[in-house]
Amino acid sequence: MGRSVFEAAACGLPLLLAAIAATPAAADELSDLRQDMQQMRQQYDSELKRLQQDYESKLQQMERRLKAAEDKADSAQKAAAAQQQPTLAAPPPAIAAITEPQIAAPQPPPAPPIAAGPGGTPSSAGAFNPAIGAVLEGQATSQSRNPNTYRLPGFALGDSAGPLPRGLSINESEINLNANVDQALYGNLTLAFEPNNTVGVEEGFIQSTSLPYGLTLRGGRFFSGVGYLNEQHAHTWDFADQALPYQAFLNTQYDDDGVQVRWLAPTSRFLEFGAEAFRGAAFPAGGDSNHNNGVGAWSGFVHTGDDIGDSASYRVGLSYLHTAAKNRATDDVDGLGVPVTDVFSGTDNTYIADGVFKWAPNGDFVERYLKLQGEFFLRQEQGALNGLNFSGTTQTGFYTQGVYQFMPQWRVGLRYDQVHAGSLGPGFAGTTLDNLASTPRRYSAMVDYSTSEFGRFRLQYENDHSRPQTANEFILQYIVSIGAHGAHQY
Amino acid sequence: MTLRTGLVVLAVAAATVIAAPAHAALNVFACEPEWGALSTELGGGDVSVFVATTARQDPHQIQARPALISRLRNADVAVCTGAELEIGWMPVLLRQSSNGKVQPGSPGYFEATQQVRLLEVPTRLDRAEGDVHPQGNPHVQTDPRYMRVIAAALAKRLAELDPAHAASYAQRATAFDDKLGQAIERWRTEAAPLKGVNAVIYHKDWVYLFAWLGINDVAAIEPKPGVPPGGAYLAQLLDEVPKRQAKLIVYAAYQDARAPDFIADKTHIPAVMLPFTVGGTDAAKDLFGFYDDTIKRLLVGLGGNGG
Numbered sequence: 001m002g003r004s005v006f007e008a009a010a011c012g013l014p015l016l017l018a019a020i021a022a023t024p025a026a027a028d029e030l031s032d033l034r035q036d037m038q039q040m041r042q043q044y045d046s047e048l049k050r051l052q053q054d055y056e057s058k059l060q061q062m063e064r065r066l067k068a069a070e071d072k073a074d075s076a077q078k079a080a081a082a083q084q085q086p087t088l089a090a091p092p093p094a095i096a097a098i099t100e101p102q103i104a105a106p107q108p109p110p111a112p113p114i115a116a117g118p119g120g121t122p123s124s125a126g127a128f129n130p131a132i133g134a135v136l137e138g139q140a141t142s143q144s145r146n147p148n149t150y151r152l153p154g155f156a157l158g159d160s161a162g163p164l165p166r167g168l169s170i171n172e173s174e175i176n177l178n179a180n181v182d183q184a185l186y187g188n189l190t191l192a193f194e195p196n197n198t199v200g201v202e203e204g205f206i207q208s209t210s211l212p213y214g215l216t217l218r219g220g221r222f223f224s225g226v227g228y229l230n231e232q233h234a235h236t237w238d239f240a241d242q243a244l245p246y247q248a249f250l251n252t253q254y255d256d257d258g259v260q261v262r263w264l265a266p267t268s269r270f271l272e273f274g275a276e277a278f279r280g281a282a283f284p285a286g287g288d289s290n291h292n293n294g295v296g297a298w299s300g301f302v303h304t305g306d307d308i309g310d311s312a313s314y315r316v317g318l319s320y321l322h323t324a325a326k327n328r329a330t331d332d333v334d335g336l337g338v339p340v341t342d343v344f345s346g347t348d349n350t351y352i353a354d355g356v357f358k359w360a361p362n363g364d365f366v367e368r369y370l371k372l373q374g375e376f377f378l379r380q381e382q383g384a385l386n387g388l389n390f391s392g393t394t395q396t397g398f399y400t401q402g403v404y405q406f407m408p409q410w411r412v413g414l415r416y417d418q419v420h421a422g423s424l425g426p427g428f429a430g431t432t433l434d435n436l437a438s439t440p441r442r443y444s445a446m447v448d449y450s451t452s453e454f455g456r457f458r459l460q461y462e463n464d465h466s467r468p469q470t471a472n473e474f475i476l477q478y479i480v481s482i483g484a485h486g487a488h489q490y
Numbered sequence: 491m492t493l494r495t496g497l498v499v500l501a502v503a504a505a506t507v508i509a510a511p512a513h514a515a516l517n518v519f520a521c522e523p524e525w526g527a528l529s530t531e532l533g534g535g536d537v538s539v540f541v542a543t544t545a546r547q548d549p550h551q552i553q554a555r556p557a558l559i560s561r562l563r564n565a566d567v568a569v570c571t572g573a574e575l576e577i578g579w580m581p582v583l584l585r586q587s588s589n590g591k592v593q594p595g596s597p598g599y600f601e602a603t604q605q606v607r608l609l610e611v612p613t614r615l616d617r618a619e620g621d622v623h624p625q626g627n628p629h630v631q632t633d634p635r636y637m638r639v640i641a642a643a644l645a646k647r648l649a650e651l652d653p654a655h656a657a658s659y660a661q662r663a664t665a666f667d668d669k670l671g672q673a674i675e676r677w678r679t680e681a682a683p684l685k686g687v688n689a690v691i692y693h694k695d696w697v698y699l700f701a702w703l704g705i706n707d708v709a710a711i712e713p714k715p716g717v718p719p720g721g722a723y724l725a726q727l728l729d730e731v732p733k734r735q736a737k738l739i740v741y742a743a744y745q746d747a748r749a750p751d752f753i754a755d756k757t758h759i760p761a762v763m764l765p766f767t768v769g770g771t772d773a774a775k776d777l778f779g780f781y782d783d784t785i786k787r788l789l790v791g792l793g794g795n796g797g
Binding site: 367 | 546552553554560582585588589590593596617621716744
């Protein structure tokens with residue numbers, strides 16, 4: 001089509017020029033000329049008509065093309081705006097009915113392609129079901145004293161208490177799977193792969209999601225709700241190791257098989273009550289856990305908290321944990337520095353008061369924040385250690401710590417922790433329960449850098465007076481989380 | 491001793507239940523201020539709205555505070571952004587709230603991003619790309635056209651949850667839609683000079699606003715979403731920004747002004763703080779004030795260029 005237009009122009013133009021250039025020469029030639037001219041005119045007219053038609057059809061075609069191009073550009077623009085959604089379905093009629101007719105404007109704008117199409121993916125814990133995440137931890141430590149000879153005077157320790165290994169090592173690696181089981185239940189499994197290549201179920205529990213009256217039931221293996229740090233997984237701790245009272249009294253954390261009921265009061269202030277019954281298999285319970293058909297440990301706790309303006313918030317709590325042990329055997333180092341196996345039978349009543357306070361400018365934790373926390377422990381223990389009976393001893397301990405994020409990604413922290421065991425008299429001299437007339441205590445400082453909320457490097461220094469001879473310890477640690485990351489508790 | 495303690499605890503618990511006030515209005519737990527404002531527009535006196543966060547807080551990073559747990563426990567409906575914006579805190583609140591009414595999948599759990607088509611749905615999911623949202627960019631509240639669609643869906647949901655006041659919700663929804671529709675026309679005219687303007691953003695907060703107003707995002711202050719800029723990256727930005735003919739640097743009320751101010755100072759491109767949500771600026775008192783002030787601030791910023 002385009003070529004014929006040019007052909008017509010090529011023919012028509014010389015004809016036109018010839019016609020203009022033609023001049024009358026002789027009278028006899030006049031009629032011939034007239035005839036010629038008439039012929040030329042007819043030819044010219046017909047050519048012109050054809051040209052006109054050609055142009056017109058060409059124009060129409062161009063218009064069509066232009067319109068198509070415009071439409072294409074328009075939809076491309078829309079597609080660009082809606083990236084990754086090259087084909088935009090028209091909005092469902094319900095939306096169109098609401099959006100379109102009520103715009104009283106001369107040129108109603110195109111309906112924004114914003115209504116969700118049918119089958120929009122619901123937002124659950126990611127596209128994964130269940131959500132799967134892993135936590136990897138490792139460290140390098142330099143310690144002035146051998147961690148193998150660690151002892152805490154006055155306390156029979158569980159196997160998880162004590163310093164980290166010397167040199168390079170990994171910590172436990174965690175795999176977590178969690179999801180709603182159905183409309184009524186939630187399930188959570190955390191597997192801990194220990195550095196010595198054993199696998200343990202750290203937590204594996206089911207929990208109700210839709211009981212009335214603010215009630216929640218949980219069953220399985222889980223960290224007890226007592227205290228503040230007990231429920232927090234190690235990778236969320238602000239220091240590389242657990243505070244001394246948790247090490248001394250709960251073997252770092254009380255984690256046992258049992259059931260839990262929580263009741264959240266219908267108040268605008270946070271007020272929560274909880275009670276738990278456990279098998280009694282975890283330190284300070286343990287040993288022959290099949291010695292009865294009942295409950296080897298139980299607990300009760302109450303937590304309350306609130307906001308203080310936009311910038312600050314707090315939570316405080318009181319907890320009680322009762323545990324019974326029968327022939328609980330743990331590897332330890334006695335008062336004379338000799339490795340022993342402690343065999344304990346008896347009961348412990350542990351009381352914990354905990355508090356945490358957080359502050360950030362305008363409550364925005366991105367730039368700067370301050371977190372202060374502390375917990376006080378009191379334990380009454382009675383029973384027999386390695387065949388030596390004691391009718392009751394009171395042990396106390398506390399830690400207090402502050403962490404400050406002074407700029408995004410960077411935090412510093414200070415911690416003081418101590419424990420103290422009452423004296424059991426000369427009959428226990430040289431045993432692990434001999435307090436050596438000391439108050440074990442530590443001073444710790446840390447600085448950490450987070451590559452993102454999923455990666456953290458921490459350098460920690462500890463001046464450790466918890467063992468009979470002072471020790472200094474440096475820890476360089478990494479903690480990363482991959483996959484679905486669970487939201488952190490307060 | 492322990493039995494007595496238990497009895498005291500029970501007595502306190504019982505007293506708390508009895509003392510709990512009876513609520514006539516529908517209790518709304520709004521995750522962000524824009525949904526609080528929208529719930530108020532649609533619910534009026536039929537709802538009692540609690541807003542969990544403020545405009546000065548980064549909604550990606552909120553603590554699962556005790557006060558939020560107890561507020562969610564007492565809510566009849568939770569109105570949130572969704573698309574994993576609240577992934578760092580809402581799941582904990584939901585689990586600890588012991589409130590079956592607001593669990594995902596229940597009518598009492600409303601996600602705004604579920605009502606609309608999201609932009610920037612990533613084709614590649616890798617945390618090396620920063621804090622990406624697998625379902626798409628969640629910051630839909632910055633485009634009033636999205637707000638209209640969400641408002642219609644929320645009004646319907648509120649009516650479902652509170653059928654006794656269904657007519658009032660429908661009435662308010664129509665009135666709100668009329669008013670917003672007219673305002674959108676006005677904003678369209680007002681914002682005409684912004685069309686085609688190149689802007690530097692802080693975080694990917696503005697994709698919907700920019701798509702609406704025709705603003706092009708040519709660079710981001712965050713090297714990757716959620717990753718704060720380092721010195722080397724800022725230096726690189728100083729080089730790049732003038733080349734990309736940016737006329738504005740845009741950041742949200744909750745973001746640190748230092749990096750945008752630094753670039754503005756070096757490049758003489760005005761830095762404009764936008765409310766991002768209701769309450770982000772004094773003028774952004776409600777949704778209308780929020781959009782009004784957003785456009786006004788952008789125009790003032792553009793005027794600062796002398797063009």
